[in-house]
Amino acid sequence: MKPSVVTIEPNGHFCSDCAVRTSAVCSSLNAAELREFEHLGRRVHFSSGETVFSEEDITTSFCNVLEGVMRLYKLLPDGRRQIVGFALPGDFLGMNLSGRHNFSADAIGAVTVCQFAKAPFGRFIEERPQLLRRINELAIRELSQARDHMVLLGRRSADEKVAAFLLGWRERLLALKGASDTVPLPMSRQDIADYLGLTIETVSRTFTKLERHGVIAIIHGGISLLDPARVEALAAA
């Protein structure tokens, strides 16, 4: 949240060798379309803690996460925070009906996004129904995840929440970094708490408890799943 130094790349990159080429919205475009599309996006860097956009801001652009992790959250007037999701490379942000963002987003560590001004992007979509279809797919996927998260928030115990979070996060990293029982956790304990509808103390205590029981090991910058099966049992999926 420090006074930001946003870096905008002066010259273009090429979509064809973009890291998220195959997973992001752009996966719906063929080579020719991609060359046209290339001119619309511009890479923007954010450093740790910077806000990418805030709830209620007018939406002036969409963006594709290329590198890094973001927390997406909503605040209540009294400051209570609910993290509604974490964005990873390949995620597409900025869709809404009201013309305003309906959550805030900030960078956890360094983040690079591919930003598209709203109007030209809208015009580009207009003639590519398959891009619209891809955006729709992403929206439906998120909707499904959102419903799963409602179940977690409304009906699961603290232990179940933490276990489910670790498995879910590992699952999301699978596509990006490959399978591993060592799960990096770039977000703070407070972020995890605000994602799970718990307090920081409960998250910390639950981690410690899982470690005492030999289910996980708490390592620097993450945790290691010593007994994934037991974690799955705890998550009561």
Place this chain on the structure above:
Amino acid sequence: MKPSVVTIEPNGHFCSDCAVRTSAVCSSLNAAELREFEHLGRRVHFSSGETVFSEEDITTSFCNVLEGVMRLYKLLPDGRRQIVGFALPGDFLGMNLSGRHNFSADAIGAVTVCQFAKAPFGRFIEERPQLLRRINELAIRELSQARDHMVLLGRRSADEKVAAFLLGWRERLLALKGASDTVPLPMSRQDIADYLGLTIETVSRTFTKLERHGVIAIIHGGISLLDPARVEALAAA
């Protein structure tokens, strides 16, 4: 959940005089398209408590709610239930990526839906990007609602949850039945509890408390907002 007597209307109705013509997915179609579309849908009735579809069922059709209210929910293996939403006339159900429903739906009171077989509907969309755009709009609207609900489930007190529920439900009925401080509640207390991540007792007690304080009146089949401003203050929007 009783052995169902599903009634399928043998002969067609006309989209042009359909109650949800202007609000549902169909609002994106012009008169000519609508006449074609008409042949795809068939009205199906469900009586109170019947299941329209279950989580993990293969999706064979989409549907548009025409009349009545449905509860949409997910169950944990041990029976805990989270209601992820209530469907009202105009809502469109069945979108998913996996080919399976990701929640269950059953009728609260009598329900009529307009059902479309998956394949022909998919083909019809293929050539109408504006219908796809409409579906996308609905998905994005739901996504926004889902995020609001996450905040409610994760970060609000029982009082706030109940107050926010009453206001939200009134708001949804506004478009259908017009403005009123008398809010019909067709769903059971258990349904409300499972929607808010509470127990039935807490919901009941909270209603009673609000009534004692003169904020609402509990009437048959619903409640009446005696002091809407105070309810809004309680909801801490």
Place this chain on the structure above:
DNA sequence: AAACGCGATTGACCCAGATCAATCCTGGCG
């Protein structure tokens, strides 16, 4: 290398909401 700052952990205690257990309607039915 001492001092600092900040996130994470741990402990003691508390309370909102869950759980358990009776009633209390109210509408349907013999």
Place this chain on the structure above:
DNA sequence: CGCCAGGATTGATCTGGGTCAATCGCGTTT
């Protein structure tokens, strides 16, 4: 009309997780 069933309400009690308050660990600054 009285009985029954199922939802709703109410009361008594319990507890998971919140709150409050140190303390710890560690990387950074001077």
